[in-house]
Amino acid sequence: MNPRRIRLLMWKEVLQLLRDKMMLPLIFVMPVMQLVMFGYVVGADVTNLRTVIVDQDHTATSRAITEAFSSSGYFRIVDRLDSEGAIRPVMDAGDAAVAVLLPPGMERDLAGGEKVALEIVVDGSDSKTASVASGYAAQVVASFERERLTALGAMPDGPGIDARVRVLFNPALRSVNAMIPGLVTMVLMLSVSSIMSQAVVRERERGTLEQLFVTPIGRAEYVIGKVVPYVGIAIIQTLSVMMVGVFWFRVPFYGSVWVMTLGLLLFMLAGIGQGLIISMISHTRHQAQQTTMFILIPTMVLSGFIFPIESMPASIVPLTYLIPMRYILVIARSNAMKGAGFEALWPQFVAMAAFAVVMFGFGVSRFRKQLAD
Amino acid sequence: MALITRKHILKPPAPAAPGVAISVQSLTKRFGDFTAVGGVSFEVGTGEIFGFLGPNGSGKTTTIRMLCGTIAPSSGGARVLGLDVAAEAEAVRARIGYMSQKFSLFEDLTVDENLRFYGGVYGLDGSRFTARRAHILKMADLIGRENELTENLSVGWKQRLALGCATIHEPELVFLDEPTSGVDPLARKDFWELLYELAASGVTLFVTTHYMDEAANCSRLAFIYRGDIVAIGTPDELRSREMRDRIFEVEVADTEAVLAALENDADVREVYMSGALLHVNMGEADGAAALLDVALARAGAAGAHASRVEPSIEDVFVHLVTREQRERSVI
Ligand SMILES: Nc1ncnc2c1ncn2[C@@H]1O[C@H](COP(=O)(O)OP(=O)(O)O)[C@@H](O)[C@H]1O
Ligand SMILES: [Mg+2]
Numbered sequence: 001m002n003p004r005r006i007r008l009l010m011w012k013e014v015l016q017l018l019r020d021k022m023m024l025p026l027i028f029v030m031p032v033m034q035l036v037m038f039g040y041v042v043g044a045d046v047t048n049l050r051t052v053i054v055d056q057d058h059t060a061t062s063r064a065i066t067e068a069f070s071s072s073g074y075f076r077i078v079d080r081l082d083s084e085g086a087i088r089p090v091m092d093a094g095d096a097a098v099a100v101l102l103p104p105g106m107e108r109d110l111a112g113g114e115k116v117a118l119e120i121v122v123d124g125s126d127s128k129t130a131s132v133a134s135g136y137a138a139q140v141v142a143s144f145e146r147e148r149l150t151a152l153g154a155m156p157d158g159p160g161i162d163a164r165v166r167v168l169f170n171p172a173l174r175s176v177n178a179m180i181p182g183l184v185t186m187v188l189m190l191s192v193s194s195i196m197s198q199a200v201v202r203e204r205e206r207g208t209l210e211q212l213f214v215t216p217i218g219r220a221e222y223v224i225g226k227v228v229p230y231v232g233i234a235i236i237q238t239l240s241v242m243m244v245g246v247f248w249f250r251v252p253f254y255g256s257v258w259v260m261t262l263g264l265l266l267f268m269l270a271g272i273g274q275g276l277i278i279s280m281i282s283h284t285r286h287q288a289q290q291t292t293m294f295i296l297i298p299t300m301v302l303s304g305f306i307f308p309i310e311s312m313p314a315s316i317v318p319l320t321y322l323i324p325m326r327y328i329l330v331i332a333r334s335n336a337m338k339g340a341g342f343e344a345l346w347p348q349f350v351a352m353a354a355f356a357v358v359m360f361g362f363g364v365s366r367f368r369k370q371l372a373d
Numbered sequence: 374m375a376l377i378t379r380k381h382i383l384k385p386p387a388p389a390a391p392g393v394a395i396s397v398q399s400l401t402k403r404f405g406d407f408t409a410v411g412g413v414s415f416e417v418g419t420g421e422i423f424g425f426l427g428p429n430g431s432g433k434t435t436t437i438r439m440l441c442g443t444i445a446p447s448s449g450g451a452r453v454l455g456l457d458v459a460a461e462a463e464a465v466r467a468r469i470g471y472m473s474q475k476f477s478l479f480e481d482l483t484v485d486e487n488l489r490f491y492g493g494v495y496g497l498d499g500s501r502f503t504a505r506r507a508h509i510l511k512m513a514d515l516i517g518r519e520n521e522l523t524e525n526l527s528v529g530w531k532q533r534l535a536l537g538c539a540t541i542h543e544p545e546l547v548f549l550d551e552p553t554s555g556v557d558p559l560a561r562k563d564f565w566e567l568l569y570e571l572a573a574s575g576v577t578l579f580v581t582t583h584y585m586d587e588a589a590n591c592s593r594l595a596f597i598y599r600g601d602i603v604a605i606g607t608p609d610e611l612r613s614r615e616m617r618d619r620i621f622e623v624e625v626a627d628t629e630a631v632l633a634a635l636e637n638d639a640d641v642r643e644v645y646m647s648g649a650l651l652h653v654n655m656g657e658a659d660g661a662a663a664l665l666d667v668a669l670a671r672a673g674a675a676g677a678h679a680s681r682v683e684p685s686i687e688d689v690f691v692h693l694v695t696r697e698q699r700e701r702s703v704i
Contacts, residue, residue, distance in 0.1 A: 008493045012479060012486070019481045019522075211477030211539075214441045215494045216467050 005217055009225025013199070017229065023195065027233055031187040031241050035180065036248070049133050051075040051098040052090055054083065059107035065118070065161075068144045069100060074136040087121055097123045098133045110160065120165045134165040138252065180245035181332030182305050185267060185325055187237050189299070192268055193275035194292040196230040200279035201288045219368045227272055234268055255335030259342060263331035263349065266356040270324045273359030276367040304329050324355040394419045394546050394577040395440060399449035402435050409435045411600035412449060417579060417593075419545075422572050424591030425581040426690060432600040433581040434474060437548050440579070441471050454546060467495070470544035474551050476535040480524035484515055487523055487538055495542035509537030512567060529560035536567060546577045553584060565590055585687035596690060598697045608686055616684040616692060618642065619661040623651040623669070623679045634672035640664045643695050652688060653679070 017023055051069060055062045069075045078096055081087065087099045101119040109116050120137040122130045141163035149160060203209040212222060245251040274295070282288035300306055302316070303325035309317060320326050327348040334340035342349065395417040402410040410432040417423040427433050438444045440451055442462035451458045453465050478487050488509060492502045510516045513533035515526075523531065532552065540547055549568075553561040565587065572578055580591065588594055588608065595605040604615050625631045628651060635644040635653060643654035653668075655661035662681065669677050684692075 002496075004496070005494055008490055012482060012490050015486065016479065016481050206480065207473050207475035207477040208479055210438075210443060210473050211471070212494075213443045214466055214469070214471035214473075215491070216463060216496070217494055218463075 001218070001221060002216075006221050006225045006228075009217070009222065010229050013226065013229045016199075017233075023198075027191060027195065027237065028240070031183065031190075031237055032244055035183050035241055035244050048076040049074055049098050049136075050078045050096045051100065052079045052081050052087065052096045053077055054081045054087065054099060054101045056082075056104040057102050057106040061107040061110060062102040065100070065102060065141075065144055068140050069137075072136065072140050074133075074140070091121075091123050097130070098137065100137070116161050118161050118163050120163055122165060135250075138163050138165060139250075142252075178333050178337065180241065180249070180251050181336045182329055183245075184238050184241050184264070185328045185332055186300075186305060187241055188234050188264060188268055189271050189274075189325060190292075190296075191234045191237055192230050192271035193278065194289075194296075195233070196226065196272065196275040197278040197282065197288045197292065198285055199230075200226060200276070201282050201285050204279075205284060223276075223364060223367060230272075230275075231268060234271075238264065251336075253336050254339035255337075256339070256341055259335050259340075259345070260332065263328055263335070263345075263352060266349070266352040267324065267328040269356035269360040270352070273356075273361070273363030276363035277359070280366060299323055299325050302326070321351075324352065324359070327352045327355070392419045393417070393452075393455075394421070395423075395451065395453050395579065397440070397449075397451045400436065400439055400446050400451055401448045402432070402439060402444065403447045408600050410439070410446075413597070413600075413602045414449075415595055415602060415605055417577060419577050420572065420575055421593055422568065422578045422580065422591045424588050424594040425579065425597060426583065426585075426588055426594055427581075427597035428583065428694060430599075431597045433597060434550055436597070437471070437550050437579070437581065441469060441548060442466060467542070468545055470539040470542070470547040472535050472539040472547070472549045472552055474554070476531045478523045478531060478535050478538060481522065483520050483522055484510075484526070484534060485519040487534065488541065491538040491541050497542060505541050505543070509534070509541060513537050528556050529563070532556055532560070532564060533567065536564075540571070540576075544576070546579065547571065549578065549580045551581055551583065553582065553587065561587070585685065585690060588686045588690070594686070596693050598694055599701070601697075603693050603697055604689075611686065611689050612684050616689050617657050618684070618692060619655045619657070620682050620684045620688050621653045621655060621662070621665055621679045622647070622682045623653055623665075623674075623677055625651065625669075625674045625677045627674075631669070631672045631674045631677075635668060638668045638671065640668050643691060645691050647685075647687060652682075652691075654688065654692060 017027075053066050053069070055066060066077070070077045075098060079090065081090070081099075084101060087096075087101075090096045091099070099121040101121065103117065103119070106116050106118075118141060120134065120141075122134045122137070141161060145161045200209070203212075213219075242253075246253060278288055278291045278295075282291055298319075302312075302320045303323045304320070305325065309320050309326070312320070330348045331345050331352065334345060393416055395415075397416070398414050399412040400410060400414070401408065401412045413432075413436065425433050425436070435444070439446045440453055440458060442458045442465055445459060454468050456465050458465055479490065482490065485506075488506050489502075492505065497505060510519065513530060513536070515530060515534060518526075518530075523534065526534065536549075536552070539549075552568075553564055556564065561584070568578055568580070568590075580587075582588060591608065593605070593607050594611060596603045596611075604611055606614065623631075628646065628649075632644060632646065632651060635641045635651070640655070640658075641653055642656040643652075645652055653665060655665055658664060662679070665679055666675075669675060669679065
């Protein structure tokens with residue numbers, strides 16, 4: 001292992017990448033463009049959402065929350081109901097898209113320092129409206145909560161109002177909030193697996209790979225020099241997609257950076273393994289491209305990236321367990337949207353780690369062996 | 374006492390026999406059921422320009438790859454510069470250069486970047502790199518074009534730069550796999566001048582080619598056909614030892630028709646195009662000239678001008694290949 005040779009390999013890889021007119025847009029423009037497009041299709045501005053309030057507390061606090069909703073500009077309060085049971089008929093009839101449920105004893109519990117669960121029910125049949133509505137509702141509650149705590153001079157992360165969004169009719173609503181984590185995983189997969197396999201195959205096609213192996217460059221040095229630049233690119237891509245999501249679309253991130261990073265790293269290892277395997281079974285760049293597409297389609301369809309797994313036919317569901325992206329999607333979404341940590345996500349982490357070890361290990365060992373004969 | 378005895382039993386690492394750069398024993402490579410190289414043995418002396426000739430697919434590249442240690446032989450072995458290729462591949466690689474069949478430069482890097490890359494990979498630094506870089510730029514006639522992308526160079530320059538990159542670390546032995554394929558005759562001649570310069574400085578060259586005129590430039594030749602070496606020797610040896618047949622050069626108007634007719638003529642051993650002319654091998658028969666005149670008449674080219682010529686390397690090559698084909702098809 002010679003650090004200078006590894007550095008040279010990485011240097012030439014980056015230079016080649018920067019000069020590739022096809023690769024560069026693919027790497028940096030495509031993911032952000034996809035996100036922006038999707039974000040706008042889903043998140044077109046919606047105002048005056050028809051809203052019903054179910055106030056079971058009848059206190060100053062519950063009235064203040066109602067007021068916060070109606071003055072936000074996004075919600076138009078069309079009715080006040082007495083019970084939770086009354087929500088369904090109103091929504092079925094299409095008279096309201098959002099219901100805000102203020103539980104009894106709310107003000108008292110808050111004053112007593114307890115956590116209060118405020119429920120927001122969203123009509124999920126129109127996923128566009130629903131995703132916007134749930135986003136706005138969460139924002140309204142969060143800013144109300146902030147003001148309340150500031151007024152009290154309380155610690156910002158103490159117990160308080162916790163808004164729970166429940167989506168009627170379409171529980172696995174694909175909102176821009178769910179899209180961002182999904183897109184991050186997809187982009188990661190594409191850059192480490194597809195772009196890297198392309199680069200290896202190109203090197204073999206042009207004969208430079210063979211040339212490299214009559215120099216003192218070792219197999220391990222080559223693999224490291226190849227993999228590291230693409231990991232770097234994947235990190236840049238991930239960050240740019242996340243930035244656009246958080247700062248442009250204001251997608252909240254409730255999760256832990258560590259949980260997210262560990263999950264993405266494991267996924268990335270699996271992706272590198274996949275890329276190496278693709279590069280071994282493909283003789284041309286075209287073949288590598290086709291193999292990638294061949295894998296991409298079941299990945300998109302079966303991982304839950306597009307269609308919720310809950311809505312798949314029972315006979316298909318077992319197949320989804322074979323798709324590594326299935327696990328990282330759960331990890332990324334639950335962590336980003338609900339703040340789920342290792343306690344809740346350990347089965348997914350175990351599965352993800354198993355895929356990472358098997359795919360990366362197999363990819364690297366076969367790759368080194370293939371380079372050897 | 375015991376210690377000393379043991380020392381005597383232990384063989385010292387076999388030094389390269391003086392003057393032997395490559396020594397190959399029963400080197401074999403099989404891909405599945407197919408034998409690409411079928412147990413070849415030969416030696417290449419230090420300072421030789423060793424030509425490795427054979428039609429496409431005969432196993433030239435495969436042999437070179439095994440000698441460079443990029444693929445492992447199925448059986449047999451080779452010592453390169455006194456080292457066992459299989460066991461000491463890394464030490465071998467530091468001392469050899471290899472110019473593969475495709476010019477393996479990074480096309481999307483500039484001339485200078487290619488040099489920096491290969492220079493760095495071979496561990497050249499500071500003044501040594503500066504000196505080698507200057508030397509190669511001069512040798513490849515690329516001074517002033519250091520920052521051009523390699524893909525924009527024309528073939529002759531690419532080829533010289535590839536040679537420069539393959540020899541940047543001043544190897545003692547250089548393998549060149551069809552270095553001049555696809556290069557125009559003038560550039561080929563220039564390139565061979567460079568090879569002569571390298572050889573003159575004591576570097577051993579192992580060159581594969583299918584250009585017969587280049588074969589005559591080599592100090593020794595081996596013919597490989599379907600994985601077997603069918604003849605080996607200096608160009609003169611090959612001409613005199615392998616070739617007692619009479620070769621005639623024939624000038625006719627309708628070469629294709631005459632070629633087709635002569636191919637089926639019982640008196641004609643071999644016939645093929647050599648440049649714009651036909652070369653006819655009449656075997657060792659004494660009345661060859663007379664037989665050829667009759668054969669030409671049968672082929673509808675009565676009175677065509679035929680003259681006996683000294684067999685060229687190409688004639689030897691065609692003869693050997695045809696002989697092998699005949700023998701193998703009998704089996
Ligand atoms: N990796 C491989 N797998 C299978 N067959 C191969 C491989 N490499 C070469 N061959 C076969 O071995 C034979 C010799 O090839 P090669 O050494 O490239 O010939 P040459 O360089 O003389 O044209 C060819 O028939 C070729 O198809
Ligand atoms: Mg070849």
